[in-house]
Amino acid sequence: MSPVGAPHLADVVVIGVGNRWRRDDIAGIAVLDELRERVGDEVELVESDGEPTRLIDAFERAPKVVMVDAVVTGADPGSVHRFTDAELPAQMGIGQSSHLVQLVETIELGRLLGKLPNGLVLIGIEATDFANGEGMTEAVAVGVHEAVVAVLRELAA
């Protein structure tokens, strides 16, 4: 339940997707870690490794879904993007993914199953290094702070 004074926040779930052991891939989770400090008591924060069925479960936790993830679009590392589910082309990631069921595919699946009645916003942090190991690229770490601000903006909207 949300505390008095921030009733709208209870209506949002923030899902951070990533792998803590693949360098920049931690970006989505790093955003979550920072949010935990700032709004952890007011907003439901869910960490995900991208596994599709649990992601779909997480969609059901609140009417509004904000997802944070490392993305690769060719922009400068650390750039922060904002996409709505409608903007994420459904064909992306299907048949050309390196991931088991791509995130976009999972979002699409969630939508088809009626789990995203109010849509979803994806905050993407442009990442570059996905090698095994710990520690983000400097620019991506800066992008994480920017992404936190972007998520807070979504929470206030």
Add this chain to the structure above:
Amino acid sequence: MTSDVRRIDVDYLARVEGEGEMHVKVVDGKIEDVYFGIFEPPRFYEAFMEGRPFSEAPDITARICGICPVAYQMSSVHAMEYAFGASVGGQLRTLRRLLYCGEWIESHVLHMFLLHAPDFLGYESAVHMAADHKDVVELGLRLKKAGNAIVTLVGGREIHPINVKVGGFYKVPTKKELLTLVPELEWSRDAAIETIRLVAGFNFPKVEQDFEFVSLSHPLEYPFNEGRIVSNKGLDIAVSEWNDFFLEEHVERSNALHSRIRERGAYHVGPLARYALNFEKLTESARDIALEVGLGPVELNPFKSIIVRGVETLYAIEEALRIIDQYEEPASPAVELNIHAGVGHGASEAPRGMLYHRYELDSNGRILKAQIVPPTAQNQLTIEDDLMVVLEDSLEMPDDELTWVLEQSIRNYDPCISCATHFLKLNIERITTE
């Protein structure tokens, strides 16, 4: 004379967990080259663990795979306990089986419904399938949740469970907590039977291979955590003898090590192997439904692994119910350890097949050397053999159909290349930073 060279390259295999590639070269109607490659992360983790305390191995290795963290934890704790001469029995041992049941349900259901069923039903992906078969996808999602619930309760967390330690658990569940799982597991038992009937109705390419099946075998149980390593071609060894009978070798073009049985070659681990070598240890209802839908006690068609996954899911549900029914909270969540230098071996049955760990420890229990042999590395040669057999039968197909059936054959093994990253490859050229 010009040669007719036909090449099929799939650089990223969808619906394979992690990263994989497949290359096929056919020259003048003759198969010249078949290659299935994976990018394998355990090498990184093996190096990463050196110098770390034994107690960190379960948590570190659990991160190798988001889908089967329990398997990595189990093989690592068994290896450490072997090194220290510790015995974890009674309800602690049973709880480990229960945790494993949860992981099998999760992993098998995910694979059957979201990754493999689309192949059989002619859909490019689970999304395309869901548009026409929403009820099937929903059945799968609910069934999988029953597995999630077990892993969360016994493992302590949804992803990367943290409650497992060398010697037992940090905290054991109460009987009352376990009983909360029962109603959904009872629903799941019926759902699993429905699933088996559903997938048994798919069309299966007529392919059979003279596999050497390898799995753990225990005198009393369908194997999860314990047993000897046996095969249908006479292998019967202790887990500690793994390196005497198996060989990992570097293969050009891949950073992964391929495993083979010394002086024999390819072998097959996973549901088909476990089933063939342990059919009698299944529950009666799992055996009955298997035979009813047309499986023999040994199944040699790799495409029918999807049915066997269904049978193993039913087994895991029934085993979970049995364990919960007989459960009594143990007096202590873990046994005492006598830490000393040594070598430990552990093998357990990950959903995809046997997972072997070996550790060398110093007198303080620090890891000097780690060896992790995941099931997919063990199946790699067998997967290539299967691709060859399928190709020989299907060369007349156009490229797109051929690619489909080849990818489908790879997915028969639910190859876990783990370590999946999660970035999106987007082609959108639009920046909206404000």
